Amino acid sequence: MSRERPIRVDCLQYANWSEKVFRQMREGGVDGVHVTIAYHENFRETVQNIEQWNRWFERYPNLIFLGRTGDDLTLARETNRTAIFFGFQNPSPIEDDIGLIEVLHTLGARFMQLSYNNQSLLATGCYEAQDPGITRMGRQVIKEMNRVGLVVDMSHSAERSTLEAIEISERPIAITHANPSFWHPALRNKSNDLLRALGQSGGMLGFSVYPHHLNDGSDCTLESFCQMIAKTAELMGLERIGIGTDLCQDQPDSVVEWMRVGRWTKEIDYGEGSKNSPGFPEMPVWFQDNRDFNTIESGLLAVGFSSNEVARIMGENWRTFFDQSFGPADRQINMLDRTAAE
Structure with missing residues (x-):
């Protein structure tokens, strides 16, 4: 594996994990x-x-390992492996107990969404008709997440809740997998005002390749996707963008039903799908699995990004964000003090 290529980071996947998928990552x-x-x-x-x-880490130690810090991206590259960073798309793992945040961070969690489409104890999801914003518990949870180094992720949250999370959080937040609504007006995609606020706060956006988030869906072209990235870079700043494909490779359609329905309803909810197309959509031809990140790199170069800019988008920006976000807040303050002294 060439050491000349950019660091590559995908800030969201939910594949049907297997040795095949892990080898494709490599x-x-x-x-x-x-x-x-x-x-x-x-x-x-x-x-x-x-x-x-x-068990997978034990079975495939030559392919994957648990990532805890930004330095693990360097270790992954040096050892020809992939660092795996845990995240939750819902705050359900902490139930109603703020003390579980630190426990789960200790076990390896590094991202947690405050809501997943619906209203939660913490924030409002993007499918709700009304958005009252961050709740009382949500404010306390953000504070605790900031303290331990668990990133606030608002990918599936509504506009007001997300803007309030940006304001409340003392550390930059992330939207790990979404696109701008100016390009495709899906409920999951984000407004210019929100993205501008995210960029100004030091937060990160990961661009999604999930077809329901793409202009023209499964027929979206690589050129259109990369031109959208260029426009978003102008809106947010190049240093605030990365990739978060939302790749759900090899998952059966029963999994997308679990994602949408969970335990909150006895009825079928099609979410971003429809009665005629209830399952996972087909991925665009230019991105089928983990072997296709070089295609995105080529597309970015073709729309005018420099090699250094492509490197930032493909992973260096996430690397910087990981360095700043995953450790305890007091350690981060010490790091900033040392940087200022130098």
């Missing part, structure tokens, strides 16, 4: 992946999912 030179380990799971179920990942 073939694609993917140094770090933020993986979803909980949608609607409670604390015990989440710990069981962590146990399953521990």
Whole structure:
């Protein structure tokens, strides 16, 4: 594997994990992946999912390992492996107990969304008709997440809640997998005002390749996707953008039903799908699996980004964000003090 290529980080995947997928990560030179380990799971179920990942780490030590810091991206590259960073797409793993935040961070969690489409105890999801913003508990949870180094992720949250999270959080937040609504006006995509506020606060946006978030869906062209990235860079700043594909490779359609329905309803909810197309959509031809990140790099170069700018988008920006976000707040203050002294 060439050491000349950019660091590659994908800040959201929920594949049907297997040796095949892990080997494709290596073939694609993917140094770090933020993986979803909980949608609607409670604390015990989440710990069981962590146990399953521990078994994979034991079984495939030459392919993957648990990532905890930004330095693990360097270790991954040096050892030709992929660092796996845990995240939750819902706050359900902490149930109603703020003390579980530090426990789960200790077990490896590095990202947690405050809501997943619906209203939660913490914030409002993007499918709700009304958005009252961050709740009382949500404010306390953000404070605790800031303290331990668990990133606030607002990918599936509504506008007011997200803007309030940006304002309340003392550390930059992330939207790990979404696109701008100026390009495709889906409920999951984000407004210019929100993205501008995210960029000004030092937060990060990961661009999604999930077809429901793309202009023209599965037929979206690579050129259109990369031109959208260029326009978003002008809006937010080049240093605030990265990749978060939302790749759900090899998952059966029963999984997308679990993602949408969980335990909150007895009825079928099609979410971003429809009655005629209820399952996972087909991925665009230019991005099928982890071996296709070089295609995105080529597309970015073709629309005018320099090699250094492509390197920032493909992973260096996430690397900087990881360095600043995953450690305890007091350690981060010490790091900033040392940097200022130098």
